Amino acid sequence: MSQTNISYKQPLLETPFHEKTREKCYAHDWHKWAGYKVVKQYTSAELEYTAIRNTAGVIDITPMHKYSVQGKDAKKFINKLITRNIDNIQPNQVVYALWCNEDGFLVDDGTVFCFDENNFRICSGERNLNWFEDTAIGFDVTIEDISHSIAALAFQGPLSCKILHMLNANKIENLKPFCFDQFTINNQEITISRTGFSGDLGYELWCDPSQAHEVWDALFSFNKDYKILAAGLDALDMVRVEAGFIVVNADLIAAEHALRPNRMRTPYELGLAWMVNLDKEFFTGKEALIKQKNKGVEKKLIGLDVQGDKPAVGSVLYDGSKKEIGIVTTAMWSPTLKSNIAMGYVNKEFIKLGSKILAEIYHPEELEYRKIWAQCKVVKKQFLNLERRNAVPALI
Amino acid sequence: MSKYDVIIIGGGHNGLVCASYLSKKGYKILILEKNEKLGGLVNCASSLNGFSSKILGDLNIKLPKLNYNSYIVALHSEQQHTILQENNNKINFIKSNANEENQKKFSSLINKYKIYASTLSNFMYEVPPRLKSGKSKDTWQLINMGWKIRKLGKKNMREFLRVIGLNIADDLEDNLRDNTLMGLLSHEAILGSNLGPRSPGSILSLLYKQAIQNGLFASEKYDFHQLIPSLEKNCLDQGVEIKNNANVKKIITTNNQATGVILDNEEKIEAGIIISNADPKTTYFDLLGTEPLDTDFIRRAKNIRTKGNIAKLTITLKENPLIINIEKEKMNAKFIYAPDINYIERAFNASKYNKYNENLCFEFHHCVNVIVANIYYVPYVKNNTHDKEKLIQHSINLLKPFISNLEIENAELITPNEIEETYNVMGGHWHHGDFEIDQMLMMRPFYGSAQYTTPIKNLYLCSAGTHPGGGITGINGRNAAKKIIRDKI
Ligand SMILES: Cc1cc2nc3c(=O)[nH]c(=O)nc-3n(C[C@H](O)[C@H](O)[C@H](O)COP(=O)(O)OP(=O)(O)OC[C@H]3O[C@@H](n4cnc5c(N)ncnc54)[C@H](O)[C@@H]3O)c2cc1C
Numbered sequence: 059m060s061q062t063n064i065s066y067k068q069p070l071l072e073t074p075f076h077e078k079t080r081e082k083c084y085a086h087d088w089h090k091w092a093g094y095k096v097v098k099q100y101t102s103a104e105l106e107y108t109a110i111r112n113t114a115g116v117i118d119i120t121p122m123h124k125y126s127v128q129g130k131d132a133k134k135f136i137n138k139l140i141t142r143n144i145d146n147i148q149p150n151q152v153v154y155a156l157w158c159n160e161d162g163f164l165v166d167d168g169t170v171f172c173f174d175e176n177n178f179r180i181c182s183g184e185r186n187l188n189w190f191e192d193t194a195i196g197f198d199v200t201i202e203d204i205s206h207s208i209a210a211l212a213f214q215g216p217l218s219c220k221i222l223h224m225l226n227a228n229k230i231e232n233l234k235p236f237c238f239d240q241f242t243i244n245n246q247e248i249t250i251s252r253t254g255f256s257g258d259l260g261y262e263l264w265c266d267p268s269q270a271h272e273v274w275d276a277l278f279s280f281n282k283d284y285k286i287l288a289a290g291l292d293a294l295d296m297v298r299v300e301a302g303f304i305v306v307n308a309d310l311i312a313a314e315h316a317l318r319p320n321r322m323r324t325p326y327e328l329g330l331a332w333m334v335n336l337d338k339e340f341f342t343g344k345e346a347l348i349k350q351k352n353k354g355v356e357k358k359l360i361g362l363d364v365q366g367d368k369p370a371v372g373s374v375l376y377d378g379s380k381k382e383i384g385i386v387t388t389a390m391w392s393p394t395l396k397s398n399i400a401m402g403y404v405n406k407e408f409i410k411l412g413s414k415i416l417a418e419i420y421h422p423e424e425l426e427y428r429k430i431w432a433q434c435k436v437v438k439k440q441f442l443n444l445e446r447r448n449a450v451p452a453l454i
Numbered sequence: 455m456s457k458y459d460v461i462i463i464g465g466g467h468n469g470l471v472c473a474s475y476l477s478k479k480g481y482k483i484l485i486l487e488k489n490e491k492l493g494g495l496v497n498c499a500s501s502l503n504g505f506s507s508k509i510l511g512d513l514n515i516k517l518p519k520l521n522y523n524s525y526i527v528a529l530h531s532e533q534q535h536t537i538l539q540e541n542n543n544k545i546n547f548i549k550s551n552a553n554e555e556n557q558k559k560f561s562s563l564i565n566k567y568k569i570y571a572s573t574l575s576n577f578m579y580e581v582p583p584r585l586k587s588g589k590s591k592d593t594w595q596l597i598n599m600g601w602k603i604r605k606l607g608k609k610n611m612r613e614f615l616r617v618i619g620l621n622i623a624d625d626l627e628d629n630l631r632d633n634t635l636m637g638l639l640s641h642e643a644i645l646g647s648n649l650g651p652r653s654p655g656s657i658l659s660l661l662y663k664q665a666i667q668n669g670l671f672a673s674e675k676y677d678f679h680q681l682i683p684s685l686e687k688n689c690l691d692q693g694v695e696i697k698n699n700a701n702v703k704k705i706i707t708t709n710n711q712a713t714g715v716i717l718d719n720e721e722k723i724e725a726g727i728i729i730s731n732a733d734p735k736t737t738y739f740d741l742l743g744t745e746p747l748d749t750d751f752i753r754r755a756k757n758i759r760t761k762g763n764i765a766k767l768t769i770t771l772k773e774n775p776l777i778i779n780i781e782k783e784k785m786n787a788k789f790i791y792a793p794d795i796n797y798i799e800r801a802f803n804a805s806k807y808n809k810y811n812e813n814l815c816f817e818f819h820h821c822v823n824v825i826v827a828n829i830y831y832v833p834y835v836k837n838n839t840h841d842k843e844k845l846i847q848h849s850i851n852l853l854k855p856f857i858s859n860l861e862i863e864n865a866e867l868i869t870p871n872e873i874e875e876t877y878n879v880m881g882g883h884w885h886h887g888d889f890e891i892d893q894m895l896m897m898r899p900f901y902g903s904a905q906y907t908t909p910i911k912n913l914y915l916c917s918a919g920t921h922p923g924g925g926i927t928g929i930n931g932r933n934a935a936k937k938i939i940r941d942k943i
Contacts, residue, residue: 134745138745139749159750160750160751189749192749193749193752195739195744195752195756196739196743196744197744197745342748342750343748345748345909
């Protein structure tokens with residue numbers, strides 16, 4: 059593994075796809091992610107974004123943290139860890155999950171893969187081994203960090219299924235959203251899940267590092283006719299905002315990282331109430347979440363439709379009388395929606411859909427800022443809802 | 455309806471005290487004790503220094519007072535022992551190698567500690583306030599605690615706040631020259647805790663102990679052997695049921711509420727309130743199980759430090775022992791061998807790495823021809839890997855130079871590991887958990903579990919692991935009972 063090549067001269071790890079991604083990374087714009095070097099932009103984020111929404115994009119997500127959870131109590135352990143109930147989870151199913159600390163504040167989110175009753179995998183953006191191990195005390199489970207032993211690609215976009223189909227991935231079009239299975243492409247047996255961070259039709263491909271190059275090359279084998287592109291993390295960030303997905307440590311500070319307690323957030327404040335199952339016998343944070351549910355939130359993460367075309371990056375939000383009522387966490391011009399969108403926190407009086415507020419935008423214009431007071435309307439966080447995302451059979 | 459209102463897991467002295475207070479309020483109580491004998495760690499102890507007279511009064515128990523003057527003998531390797539006498543909380547020199555100036559300084563140092571200790575002792579009988587509760591009662595109590603410290607006066611308060619974080623060795627070396635006296639005070643500061651004389655906080659541990667036991671050496675006031683039988687009788691008289699050889703395997707909970715216990719033999723007994731006299735870690739991890747506990751809570755419970763370091767040596771001699779250079783009438787003394795700060799610190803250093811060196815410290819009493827000694831630092835080691843025969847021999851070698859007629863009929867030693875096994879006390883720890891600033895008062899046993907309560911409704915703690923801490927005082931049991939009575943009205 060490339061891990062062994064780490065030194066002071068080369069302090070970041072290279073993923074098994076590195077040779078391939080380096081070839082295409084004209085911009086030489088790298089991002090540090092969990093000790094790895096991955097591409098931020100290959101050429102331009104907008105171009106790569108366009109590929110994800112119109113053909114397909116290939117994103118190296120190997121640095122994602124992956125934990126294997128095995129043992130007699132594996133399911134029981136996960137049910138204690140996360141806020142949802144996975145009692146009815148079936149093999150080959152994936153669920154999106156949140157886990158909270160005792161005060162109900164989000165520690166992280168991620169996906170839980172079920173291989174069988176006693177064998178699960180959890181993928182997450184932050185490191186969680188410590189939290190998992192402490193949660194597992196008293197349970198018959200073994201938790202192992204397998205991050206480095208699995209190479210992973212996100213393959214997202216309307217043509218993703220078609221290309222996998224052309225690669226003879228058997229009946230890939232019938233794979234339901236949030237399910238996974240074993241498939242053979244280019245003679246490599248790999249795991250493919252219908253999951254992703256784009257809010258579009260898309261898959262995630264999981265393989266052994268030794269298979270990485272074969273898998274990568276396979277995806278690009280029809281590029282004479284179908285222009286799919288390697289996409290960087292900037293493009294991925296654009297599509298996830300349109301889909302209304304949150305990023306821990308961008309839209310909120312993880313409970314284990316926050317220095318200031320009022321920067322942590324509960325699922326209710328994140329608008330993720332549907333992820334919390336208070337009927338479950340026990341999970342960490344249950345008491346606190348019951349209390350908050352009864353009391354109601356003080357502020358909440360909402361979507362904003364912002365007037366004009368200048369992204370409200372970092373804007374402070376005000377009510378009609380210019381009293382401060384919130385802050386924007388992420389903002390962008392959405393090329394697909396042709397609108398100026400943002401996510402942010404507002405006080406409880408303004409969380410109703412349709413509420414009118416003001417954003418104070420400082421738009422940079424060649425060494426000067428133009429200050430804009432933009433009208434905003436509170437809208438659903440899921441700005442873009444594409445039918446093809448969940449269609450079965452998928453588009454081929 | 456269950457037959458009992460309350461089940462107390464463990465018949466240690468705190469469990470018995472708690473039962474006595476609660477039964478006075480009419481609760482129907484069952485005590486379940488793992489061992490044949492009641493008393494728990496009291497069976498390891500050799501003297502009754504700090505049992506609360508207030509509790510004896512409340513429960514109307516008359517323990518025979520001992521009517522002799524107790525001596526404290528600091529043993530000296532060249533038999534030039536130092537002899538002190540503690541009388542009505544005052545310490546007199548009977549014999550010492552220290553010059554007059556040093557003796558005076560020693561006395562004034564002890565007076566200083568006494569003032570601070572009495573400030574702390576105000577807190578002992580109180581349920582410590584809950585941090586962050588937002589209740590005005592808790593806030594007031596915190597302010598009140600601060601006020602009591604403020605009442606020391608500006609100069610004393612400053613000195614108090616300076617000293618509580620210090621290590622005892624520094625303060626002693628600043629004030630004294632006599633090795634034996636410094637060793638003696640160090641011994642009192644660290645005995646039972648996982649500290650050396652140079653560990654930060656060792657002064658606080660001395661003050662705290664003084665505050666609980668109401669005196670420095672707190673020489674034996676009551677007849678030790680009468681305590682447990684008297685408490686037992688008191689319980690039985692009030693209708694408390696006591697079941698021996700009843701090892702509780704699990705606490706049963708439904709909907710985050712304790713409802714009963716299951717014994718080793720699978721017998722199930724129900725009650726509305728469950729009180730654990732087992733140490734907090736054992737209670738949470740073994741008896742309750744981690745399932746209904748938040749991860750952060752488990753983390754804090756996991757981090758309580760409970761590594762014991764005292765082995766108990768009992769030797770039966772052919773005749774009553776004679777100590778070289780000690781007159782017969784002073785033989786009821788507490789004998790201490792902790793000759794100087796560096797000697798103690800070296801013994802402590804080895805224990806940090808789970809080893810022991812042959813130069814250990816000890817204290818002992820004798821009763822007729824039986825010597826009962828606490829030998830430290832003998833660390834708790836994973837998998838109980840101590841070579842016991844060797845350890846016994848080393849311990850006897852330590853005592854040998856001082857006893858002129860050491861003809862041994864029988865010698866027994868129990869290591870911290872064996873204490874853990876017999877009494878179900880994690881790490882075999884004297885106090886059910888280290889006694890340091892982060893594990894005291896409202897932080898005892900740890901944040902989120904203070905005030906004798908637990909996250910499980912109707913499950914309470916009453917052991918030495920709670921505020922104010924270990925030793926044979928009965929205060930934990932009393933405070934827990936008061937808290938329960940208050941909760942239930
Ligand atoms: C070697 C040694 C010497 C000591 N010497 C002195 C001394 O000289 N002077 C002094 O003041 N202090 C001394 N101490 C400290 C003192 O003995 C203890 O701090 C005190 O006795 C603790 O009392 P307790 O009632 O809180 O707990 P314990 O005495 O530990 O009582 C707990 C009881 O619960 C029982 N139990 C635990 N789990 C279960 C279960 N699952 N089911 C049923 N029963 C259970 C145990 O058997 C035990 O009887 C000494 C301690 C040690 C280890």
